Amino acid sequence: MYSAEDNARIELIKKHIGEYPDFPKKGIIFKAVKELFLSYIKSSCPDIDAVVGLDARGFLFSLLIASELSIGCVPIRKKGKLPGETYSVEYQLEYGVDVFQLQKSALKPGQKVLIVDDLIATGGTLEAATKLIEKSGAVVVECLAIMELTPLKGRDKLKNYKVHSFIQYDED
Numbered sequence: 001m002y003s004a005e006d007n008a009r010i011e012l013i014k015k016h017i018g019e020y021p022d023f024p025k026k027g028i029i030f031k032a033v034k035e036l037f038l039s040y041i042k043s044s045c046p047d048i049d050a051v052v053g054l055d056a057r058g059f060l061f062s063l064l065i066a067s068e069l070s071i072g073c074v075p076i077r078k079k080g081k082l083p084g085e086t087y088s089v090e091y092q093l094e095y096g097v098d099v100f101q102l103q104k105s106a107l108k109p110g111q112k113v114l115i116v117d118d119l120i121a122t123g124g125t126l127e128a129a130t131k132l133i134e135k136s137g138a139v140v141v142e143c144l145a146i147m148e149l150t151p152l153k154g155r156d157k158l159k160n161y162k163v164h165s166f167i168q169y170d171e172d
């Protein structure tokens with residue numbers, strides 16, 4: 001499924017992901033991440049109109065991808081950060097409850113969208129993002145993340161969507 005170069009990028013990223021018990025934070029190698037994302041998107045969903053990045057760590061990747069592909073980059077942000085009219089959705093994530101917002105004017109009906117984040121845990125964050133995007137009439141083509149904590153079964157919340165992660169952690 002991956003080229004030899006992609007496998008090397010995945011190994012490089014994996015090597016630099018630290019373990020920080022009791023603190024929800026992860027580190028990454030940017031160049032390898034960018035190339036890995038671009039190579040995957042080229043083969044899986046080359047026909048997208050915009051990249052949606054999720055507050056906050058998703059922004060790091062959505063900007064890189066959108067700028068390389070010369071397409072729009074749209075932020076979904078936590079409550080109270082976006083000006084103008086917004087759609088809102090409350091959601092649950094691994095360690096709490098939050099509210100996500102999307103500007104009503106950010107996406108047009110029918111636009112094909114890729115959602116990008118750093119990590120899938122319970123899937124609550126990505127599920128909330130799909131709801132917001134669909135409120136605006138745009139279409140979620142795929143959800144993409146670097147890492148996935150598979151025991152938390154995030155994909156159960158995302159059954160109607162194509163979901164991909166490059167690195168899976170199989171233990172709690």
Ligand SMILES: O=P(O)(O)OC[C@H]1O[C@H](OP(=O)(O)OP(=O)(O)O)[C@H](O)[C@@H]1O
Nearest residue numbers: 055056057093094120121122123124125
């Ligand atoms: O699959 P879930 O259980 O919903 O969890 C995944 C989300 O949790 C983290 O974001 P968080 O809101 O903690 O904060 P940050 O990106 O603002 O650091 C992570 O970056 C994902 O967006």
Ligand SMILES: Nc1ncnc2[nH]cnc12
Nearest residue numbers: 024025026094095119121
């Ligand atoms: N265990 C975890 N580590 C890093 N980010 C997260 N977001 C949700 N759960 C997380």
